Amino acid sequence: MKINKVLITGVCGFIGSNLLDFLFENTNWKIDGVDNLSTGSIKNIEHLFNEDRFRFYKKQCKDLKSLKVYDVVFHLAALPRIQPSFITINEHLDANLNQSIHLIELMIKDNHYPKLVFSGSSSVYGTPNLIPTPENAKIDCLSPYAFQKYEFEKYLELVSNRFPLNYIVLRYFNPFGDRSFNPLNKDNAYSSVVGIFLNRKNQGKLLQITGNGKQKRDFVHVLDLARANYLSAIYPKKLNTVFNVGLGKTISILELAKMINGNNFQFIDKREGESEITFADITKINKILGWKPTIKIEDYINKLNT
Numbered sequence: 001m002k003i004n005k006v007l008i009t010g011v012c013g014f015i016g017s018n019l020l021d022f023l024f025e026n027t028n029w030k031i032d033g034v035d036n037l038s039t040g041s042i043k044n045i046e047h048l049f050n051e052d053r054f055r056f057y058k059k060q061c062k063d064l065k066s067l068k069v070y071d072v073v074f075h076l077a078a079l080p081r082i083q084p085s086f087i088t089i090n091e092h093l094d095a096n097l098n099q100s101i102h103l104i105e106l107m108i109k110d111n112h113y114p115k116l117v118f119s120g121s122s123s124v125y126g127t128p129n130l131i132p133t134p135e136n137a138k139i140d141c142l143s144p145y146a147f148q149k150y151e152f153e154k155y156l157e158l159v160s161n162r163f164p165l166n167y168i169v170l171r172y173f174n175p176f177g178d179r180s181f182n183p184l185n186k187d188n189a190y191s192s193v194v195g196i197f198l199n200r201k202n203q204g205k206l207l208q209i210t211g212n213g214k215q216k217r218d219f220v221h222v223l224d225l226a227r228a229n230y231l232s233a234i235y236p237k238k239l240n241t242v243f244n245v246g247l248g249k250t251i252s253i254l255e256l257a258k259m260i261n262g263n264n265f266q267f268i269d270k271r272e273g274e275s276e277i278t279f280a281d282i283t284k285i286n287k288i289l290g291w292k293p294t295i296k297i298e299d300y301i302n303k304l305n306t
């Protein structure tokens with residue numbers, strides 16, 4: 001399949017804007033981006049505003065009328081924070097599930113099925129029954145957010161039994177990298193922990209570790225996520241499957257805090273709905289898409305510290 005034009009939803013967000021830069025540099029595709037700016041920032045994409053190959057539309061996914069012009073849709077738009085998803089449940093349900101289903105309905109309406117690369121989440125594994133965790137591990141959603149991400153995966157699977165959907169779900173583990181912390185986002189206290197820690201360090205504040213800090217995370221760099229999206233898009237056959245995207249190694253939050261800010265940290269209360277460990281088994285994505293992570297968290301932090 002030749003790819004001419006793609007859509008990125010959630011293009012102003014942390015991962016969406018990094019994906020935009022990656023695709024802009026590594027392909028000659030025309031790229032449309034949509035975002036309602038609920039958590040993202042226009043600053044993340046304005047450096048490409050004068051480029052003919054990129055168009056930005058400030059709108060919600062549910063206001064899209066057709067996907068007919070696209071060969072691939074990278075669907076990243078979401079309200080991606082675990083803790084707020086317990087409070088404004090309907091708002092999260094709308095952003096994470098209903099607006100995603102709208103994309104499927106547009107495909108059915110037009111009988112046009114661009115490849116859909118969906119940003120899923122390792123949060124669907126909750127307390128994993130297998131470590132490292134393969135894609136067929138038990139699903140154990142501990143939060144509304146995780147459940148909404150999983151529900152959409154399930155809709156893709158169910159609807160593809162009836163209509164010719166062409167989709168890949170990428171279950172990201174714990175992303176880190178530039179733009180992970182948006183200071184203007186009211187929910188940024190719950191954004192990626194690496195971004196929160198770096199922001200507190202820059203402000204001269206103590207890092208705050210939830211619980212005892214022994215919880216382990218598998219941190220994956222945003223450029224490696226962008227490449228996983230790209231490889232999913234160009235894979236020539238229909239897969240309709242799910243891939244883990246992680247480093248395949250873990251470090252504890254305590255180790256991360258020490259790496260970033262020495263002994264300048266304090267402990268705060270543990271949060272419900274968050275797993276004790278995320279640890280990706282990345283055999284499947286490596287074997288099928290040929291994807292491998294290239295950037296380790298310690299190298300990223302060391303570079304920032306030098």
Ligand SMILES: NC(=O)c1ccc[n+]([C@@H]2O[C@H](COP(=O)([O-])OP(=O)(O)OC[C@H]3O[C@@H](n4cnc5c(N)ncnc54)[C@H](O)[C@@H]3O)[C@@H](O)[C@H]2O)c1
Nearest residue numbers: 010012013014015035036037038039040060061077078080
């Ligand atoms: N960052 C993480 O820790 C993480 C982990 C696993 C999965 N993910 C998934 O990756 C994707 C991107 O996450 P991120 O970290 O870049 O988050 P982000 O909040 O930085 O980006 C999400 C973007 O979507 C936009 N958006 C939200 N609802 C929208 C709607 N209805 N219509 C149009 N735009 C909308 C927001 O304004 C924002 O720019 C999400 O789907 C998220 O669930 C993120």
